[in-house]
Amino acid sequence: MPDLRELYQEVILEHSKAPRNYRELATANHRAEGYNPLCGDHFTVYLDLEGDSIRDISFQGSGCAISKASASMMTQSLKGKTRAEADRVFDQFHKLVTGQSPANGNRAELGKLAVFSGVSEFPVRVKCATLAWHTLHAALQGKQQTVSTE
Ligand code: ZN
Numbered sequence: 001m002p003d004l005r006e007l008y009q010e011v012i013l014e015h016s017k018a019p020r021n022y023r024e025l026a027t028a029n030h031r032a033e034g035y036n037p038l039c040g041d042h043f044t045v046y047l048d049l050e051g052d053s054i055r056d057i058s059f060q061g062s063g064c065a066i067s068k069a070s071a072s073m074m075t076q077s078l079k080g081k082t083r084a085e086a087d088r089v090f091d092q093f094h095k096l097v098t099g100q101s102p103a104n105g106n107r108a109e110l111g112k113l114a115v116f117s118g119v120s121e122f123p124v125r126v127k128c129a130t131l132a133w134h135t136l137h138a139a140l141q142g143k144q145q146t147v148s149t150e
Contacts, residue, residue, distance in 0.1 A: 007118040007125065008065065016065035021058040021075035028058075034135030034147040036127050041067035045135040053082045059132060066116075066125050071132035073113055083140055089113070090133050096120070097129045 025031075025046035033044045041063030048056035057075045062068075078086050092110050095101040099120035107114045119129045127149040138147045 007122060009115045009118070011112065011115050012069040013065060015069035015072040019059075019068055019072035021079070022060060022072065023058050024060055025056060025058040027056060030139045030142060032135050032139035032147060034131045034138070034149075036063070036067065036131045036149040038124065038149065039064055039067065039128050041128055041131050043067070043071055043132055043135055045071070045132060045139050047136070047139045049083075049140075052084075054078055054080065054086060057136075059135075063131070064128055066119065067128040067131050070116065070129045074132050074136065077111060077113060078136070086136070086140070090137065093133060094130060097126050 025048060027048045028046035030047040030049055031044060033042075035042050041061075043059050043061030043063060046058045046060075047054060057079050059071045059075060063071075077089060081089070089109055092101065092107070093113055093116070096107070096110060096114065097116050097119040101107070101117075116129055119125045131149060134147050134149065
């Protein structure tokens with residue numbers, strides 16, 4: 001049995017208690033809502049896109065520690081990035097939390113997000129960890145409907 005304590009790393013708990021960029025973004029020109037009915041996580045992601053780059057990003061909503069910390073760290077790591085870079089980080093993050101990323105693989109682009117590697121041991125938590133990312137993806141594509149993990 002994997003140890004739950006390994007999942008709730010200090011940095012994850014810290015972000016869930018004091019999420020970064022947790023606000024409605026007045027200058028947002030893209031936004032999307034995401035819902036994970038399995039856990040009850042529900043977030044809105046706001047984007048201020050200028051051309052191809054993410055000038056500002058924020059989120060609001062409620063959810064478990066994993067979903068909130070993931071959203072918080074996502075906003076931190078994607079601010080200032082281009083769409084293409086954001087897509088690449090999402091792809092790597094998704095591989096990491098679904099256990100498709102080799103343990104010694106290249107995680108340089110993930111930076112601090114690598115703390116979510118423990119999520120791959122808890123399939124139910126994968127939806128929590130990726131909710132904000134799927135929501136971001138919808139916001140980038142300008143989709144208005146609510147994203148659901150189901
Ligand atoms: Zn959750």
